[in-house]
Amino acid sequence: MVQLLFALLSIELTVILILSFANPIRKLMVKVLDLLKRGRGPLIIKTIATTVFIVFGSTIYTILKIHKRSMDAGMVNPTEEVLMAHHLLEASLMGKLLLNISLFFFQYLHL
Structure with missing residues (x-):
């Protein structure tokens, strides 16, 4: 899951960099975004965003459960500490x- 999120963020960074500077690739990217505005693009993006939001909420809930369990026990379990770090990375x-x-x-799409 973490590798997928890093890949998506690197793709977003690439798109941002392409749109930031005037070059021939920027014109192509603008045409792609224009095509994305029409058709099913907004529906697909809303679906993906909703799915990521639900998984984000689940991850936050798991982080809170681990934190509460460690506060009740009074000591930090090393396994739970590793799980907490992993979930925090995913959530961020x-x-x-x-x-x-x-x-x-x-x-860009004025949703």
């Missing part, structure tokens, strides 16, 4: 992905 990547999706599509 999903949060960044959701932020980028919302900013990008509210700006």
Whole structure:
């Protein structure tokens, strides 16, 4: 899951860099975004964003459960500490992905 989130963020970074500088690839990217505005693009993006949001909520819930369990026990279990770090990484990547999706599509697609 983490590798997928890193791949999506690197693709978003590439699109942002392409749109930032005037070059021939930018014109192609604008045409692709224009085609995405029509058709099923917005519906697909909304579906993906909803799915990521639900998984994000589940990850936050798991983080809170692990934190509460460690606070009740009074000591930190090393296994739970590793799981907590993994879930925090996933949650931060999903949060960044959701932020980028919302900013990008509210700006370019006017959803």
